[in-house]
Amino acid sequence: MDKVTLRKTLLQTRQAIPTETWQVKSNQIVNHLRSAAIFTQAKTILAYFSIRQEPDLSSLFTVPKIWGFPRCVGKSLSLHVWSPQSPLQTGAYAIPEPPSDAPMLEPEQVELLLVPAIACDTRGYRLGYGGGFYDRLLAAPVWAQKPTIGIVFESARLRHLPNDPWDQPLTAICTEAGLFFAER
Numbered sequence: 001m002d003k004v005t006l007r008k009t010l011l012q013t014r015q016a017i018p019t020e021t022w023q024v025k026s027n028q029i030v031n032h033l034r035s036a037a038i039f040t041q042a043k044t045i046l047a048y049f050s051i052r053q054e055p056d057l058s059s060l061f062t063v064p065k066i067w068g069f070p071r072c073v074g075k076s077l078s079l080h081v082w083s084p085q086s087p088l089q090t091g092a093y094a095i096p097e098p099p100s101d102a103p104m105l106e107p108e109q110v111e112l113l114l115v116p117a118i119a120c121d122t123r124g125y126r127l128g129y130g131g132g133f134y135d136r137l138l139a140a141p142v143w144a145q146k147p148t149i150g151i152v153f154e155s156a157r158l159r160h161l162p163n164d165p166w167d168q169p170l171t172a173i174c175t176e177a178g179l180f181f182a183e184r
Contacts, residue, residue: 003162007127010118010156015053017153025153026056028176033060033114036179038147038172042112044068046079046105048151049088049096054116055151068105070133071097077137079105093129107142113149115170120150121161124169124182138168147171149179 001009017025033039044066050056061067061084070077072092080102082088091097115134117126128134137143154175172181 001162003127003130006162007118007130010127011052013155014118014153017053022053023056025176026050027059029055029151029153029174030057030060032174032176032179033057033149034063036174038112038149038179042147044105044109045112045114046070046110047114048116050116051093051095055153057114057151066105066109068110069098070137071100072133075131075133075136077133079107079110081105093131107140110146112147113138113143115148115150117150117152117156119156119158119161120152120170120173121158122173122180122183123160124150124171124173124184125161125163125167126150126170127161132166135166135168139166149174 046068047057049069067082068079069082070079080098082098082102086102087099088096089099115126117128119127138148148170150170150173152173152175154177157173157175169182172179
């Protein structure tokens with residue numbers, strides 16, 4: 001199945017999850033992350049705000065860490081520090097994001113990235129929304145050794161996804177079933 005068809009099918013499946021089930025599964029993902037050494041050891045984490053019924057990580061943001069969130073600026077992601085007391089605005093693609101005047105977060109400060117996805121495969125490849133924002137970000141040398149975790153529901157953790165030369169594999173995938181390191 002090609003990426004476009006797969007993306008459409010998986011989005012329909014995810015958006016059909018009943019709200020109560022979605023929240024239970026999201027909470028299970030958060031619990032797996034909270035107990036993972038890769039998370040507990042990181043002081044500065046780049047995360048995302050859930051849209052289109054992506055797993056909801058918002059209960060994680062009260063954990064005392066330095067939290068960073070991206071803003072879409074043109075074809076790139078600008079990284080900003082955010083805390084639960086800080087304001088949000090609706091940015092490109094209707095994604096909540098810190099305002100442009102929020103303090104910048106330098107890539108060198110980030111110790112872990114929680115990456116949104118429509119699906120991930122066991123090798124760590126992810127299927128996103130097709131804009132290439134995270135692939136462009138992760139292709140930069142500064143990100144090469146930083147751990148990355150794709151966040152999806154178990155139904156979207158697949159054996160194999162089609163991938164292109166520019167697709168950047170992730171370190172691990174976290175679902176309601178657990179944290180799985182990519183098979184290389």
